[in-house]
Every structure is written in C-alpha cells, then in structure tokens.
Amino acid sequence: ELYTALADLEELLHTESLLIGTLQRYIAQQEHRLAVAKRRLVEFQKEYEIATDDVTKYLSNPINAYLLVKRLTTDWKNTEALMTDDLSQEVAQNLTEYRKYLKFPTDEDLTGAATALMRLQDTYKIDTASLARGELNGVQYSSQLSAADCFELGRQSYNNQDFYHTVLWMTEALDRHERETNQTDTERWEILEYLAYSTYMQGNVRNALKITDELLEIVPNHQRALGNKVYYESAIKKGVEESDTNEDTEGLHDELPERELYEMVCRNAISPSPKKLAKLKCRYVHKNRPFLRLAPLKEEEAYDWPRIVLYRQAMYDNEIETIKRMAQPRLKRATVQNYKTGELETANYRISKSAWLKEEEDPVVAAVSQRVEDMTSLTTSTAEELQVVNYGIGGHYEPHFDFARREEKNAFKSLGTGNRIATVLFYMSDVPQGGATVFPSLHLALWPEKGTAAFWHNLHSSGEGDYDTRHAACPVLAGSKWGLYTFLLNVR
Numbered sequence: 001e002l003y004t005a006l007a008d009l010e011e012l013l014h015t016e017s018l019l020i021g022t023l024q025r026y027i028a029q030q031e032h033r034l035a036v037a038k039r040r041l042v043e044f045q046k047e048y049e050i051a052t053d054d055v056t057k058y059l060s061n062p063i064n065a066y067l068l069v070k071r072l073t074t075d076w077k078n079t080e081a082l083m084t085d086d087l088s089q090e091v092a093q094n095l096t097e098y099r100k101y102l103k104f105p106t107d108e109d110l111t112g113a114a115t116a117l118m119r120l121q122d123t124y125k126i127d128t129a130s131l132a133r134g135e136l137n138g139v140q141y142s143s144q145l146s147a148a149d150c151f152e153l154g155r156q157s158y159n160n161q162d163f164y165h166t167v168l169w170m171t172e173a174l175d176r177h178e179r180e181t182n183q184t185d186t187e188r189w190e191i192l193e194y195l196a197y198s199t200y201m202q203g204n205v206r207n208a209l210k211i212t213d214e215l216l217e218i219v220p221n222h223q224r225a226l227g228n229k230v231y232y233e234s235a236i237k238k239g240v241e242e243s244d245t246n247e248d249t250e251g252l253h254d255e256l257p258e259r260e261l262y263e264m265v266c267r268n269a270i271s272p273s274p275k276k277l278a279k280l281k282c283r284y285v286h287k288n289r290p291f292l293r294l295a296p297l298k299e300e301e302a303y304d305w306p307r308i309v310l311y312r313q314a315m316y317d318n319e320i321e322t323i324k325r326m327a328q329p330r331l332k333r334a335t336v337q338n339y340k341t342g343e344l345e346t347a348n349y350r351i352s353k354s355a356w357l358k359e360e361e362d363p364v365v366a367a368v369s370q371r372v373e374d375m376t377s378l379t380t381s382t383a384e385e386l387q388v389v390n391y392g393i394g395g396h397y398e399p400h401f402d403f404a405r406r407e408e409k410n411a412f413k414s415l416g417t418g419n420r421i422a423t424v425l426f427y428m429s430d431v432p433q434g435g436a437t438v439f440p441s442l443h444l445a446l447w448p449e450k451g452t453a454a455f456w457h458n459l460h461s462s463g464e465g466d467y468d469t470r471h472a473a474c475p476v477l478a479g480s481k482w483g484l485y486t487f488l489l490n491v492r
C-alpha cells in the first residue's frame, strides 16, 4: 500500500527516474539502428539503379559481379542482423531486473489512489472540472488531467461499481476530449459507452438512451450499444422512470446523518456557535515539573464539555525531526481491531501508516512521554507506546471512539490493561488543506498545527465511555499529516 503515505511515494520517483533512463537508452539505440539502416538502404538502392540501368554492361564488369555477390552475402547478412538482432532483449532484461528490486505500485495502489481522489472530491465538495484542472479549493497545485486520465479514473470507479463517480469522470473525459487538440487514444465512443451504462445504473434511462444514440452515430454497428438501445427503449415504454435522487437535505444539522455532519465539519462548513466559543478559556500551566518550569504550557480550551484542550508549542522542532526519523523506516499500514474477533486488520475507513516508539529507545521519546504526564496529570506507565502516524493524500480515519465499548470483549487483552481514559495527540506537521481532527456531534474541528497537542478524556469519571468524544481524522487534501498519539489507560 504505497499510496497510504507520502514517504513511500518518494521512492516511486526514484523508480521512475530509472525507467526514464532506460527508455532514453532504448530510444537512442533504436535511433542509431534506424540511421544505419537508412544509410544501407541508400547504398543498396544506388547500386541497384546503376545495375538495372544497363544490366549486361554492369554484369560484364567482374568487379560489379563480385560486388553484387558480396551485397547479397556479407552486406545483406549484416543488414539482416541489424534488423532482427534484438537489442530490445537487453532492455527487457533490464526491466525485469528493475521489477525485482525497485518499488513499483500495484493495481491495488492505483485503485487506492483513485478512491482517495473520489473521497476528497466528496468530502470537500470539489467539482470534477476543477479537480481535473489540478485545482483544490481555488488553489492550483498540480498539472491538469487529460481526457485519458479522466477516462482512467472513470474506469476505476466503474470497476468498483461506483456508477456515481463513473458518470462524473466520464462526463469530464468527454468534455476534455472535445477540447483537446492532440486527441488521445481514448476514443469518444468508448467514453460514451461507459457513460451510457453508468447513467442507466444511476437510474436515468432517458439520458442513457440519448448517450447510446450518440454512440451509434459514431459506430453504427456497435453490437452492445444496439442491444442496450432496444433494452432502454422498452424500459422507457414500460414506464420505468428515473428515480429522483435529489433528496432535500435542508433541516436541522443535528438531524443530519453523521456522515454528512462529519464532512461538513471537515469542510469548515459548520462550527460551534459563537456563544459556545466565547465561554472557552486560555491559561498558562505552571506546575512543579522540570519542563514546565523552563517553559510553561499554554493551555487553550477548544471545547468545554467534553473538555478538549490544546497546548501550543508542546513539542520542539528538533524533537519532531528525531521522532519522524525514527519512525520513518518502521511505518506500516495502520490496522483496526475487529470488534467481534479482536483481530487486527486493515480497513478502508482508516488509511494511514503508523509505527510505535518505546520510551527507552531515545531520550526524546522519554521526554515527550514525560510531557504527556505533565499535561494530563495521568501516569504514562500504563499508556500504550507512542504511535507515530503519517497520513498521505486522501488518508483519513472515519468517526470512531478511542475507548472500547462493553461489547468489545477482547480490547486491550494483550496489554492487560483497562480502557483508554484519555487521548493525547501531537501534530507534527501543518497540513496545507484538510486533515482536521473533528468531533462531528460537537461541530468541532481541530486544525493541525506543527507542535500543538490536543488532549481529552474518553471516559466519564464513572468509567463509562463519553459518546460525545466520537471523532475522526478528515482526509488530507494537500500535503501530508504527521501525528504522534498516545492513549492513557486505566489500570485494571
């Protein structure tokens, strides 16, 4: 899963540079070969013309007779070798070697990267055309997508049976195809075929028929399209009308499904009321602890109930660098616990890479761990190891609780401890766009800021889970997000 973290993508650039070199060498070789072949052709043609000009005269000359024989033996053998001698064999061998030791993304990576794009498109309500222009919320980031690129994204969605996005991307592909001057390999009718079927699957038979007619104008004997046309027409006759999927989502925010509320908070389209925010306080924490005496922690309330606090500049840049450096080689796709079996497994609702660090590994880890105690007044002796998390583009963690519910029998069994009383998370990077930590029911978003830590209790003092602490990590829209998390545990 290379697409899950930015760090791994860098290695793909190394792979690409070697491939570009190979392609360059291949072209140079082939061009040299063609140049030699062209020269030979000119020579052969010249001699042949002289010979046929006056055959008898030419052949009566013993030197010419010799040259003709030579041309068709040695010369032609050399030329034949030039034509058939497979230099590309060497290139092929090179490529096989590369496949063995270089990092290559898999088809699964491609699907993952495409799915990530769709997730961003939905969460941040980015229209397909701007995304294809390489624009994220008005900021130009990357190069444009071609009609062929959009077609490929549409095909990916189609293969995932995601007809909603297939329609969006095929429509964009069609639009770009029309405007592109050096029209790509993607034929217009191919786009139309995908578009028609997905439009039908989306419940719009009339449009599906219109698109199919357009296809048939280009390829009149397209068998599948002809079959579909008959089918769509009879469906319309039978009165299977398109279902109106435009549900009105007006109304009170709290009645919205969590998914929508979550995405709204991610987009900053909703936030706690000004009245709520006005009640929040800021203070400096001085305690008789070494770190705090040097630099008192700046504590800022982000929410009052449940109490969620932020500490600015809670981690130094050099600590961040050390921790990232230690974690980098150990990063692995993050897992979640199957609440029935207790097994750890990967899931699409959590896409990031993580690594664990032990206190004894480095003084920096111990120092940060100590700071967690200072901030929380809770002991870290029963805390889980510090977890470093790296989210790549589109990386996210959908709404969840950090504490285990009663029905989750096997939670924390291996640790031999109780439930997660509290969560502390340090942001080890800024995130240019997206990537907030959000609490959907509180309408609250914490925007990552390098060096800031967030802290909240997951359990009421009774030991019961606080359901208002349900939270999520919004998909990263631009850049990458680094976090350092620790969960403080109840002693059992």
Ligand SMILES: O=C(O)CCC(=O)C(=O)O
Pocket: 389, 397, 402, 425, 435, 436, 437, 438, 471, 472, 473, 474, 483, 485
């Ligand atoms: O990355 C974030 O902002 C939150 C992560 C989180 O909730 C978790 O790892 O449990």
Ligand SMILES: [Fe+2]
Pocket: 400, 401, 402, 471
């Ligand atoms: Fe969490």
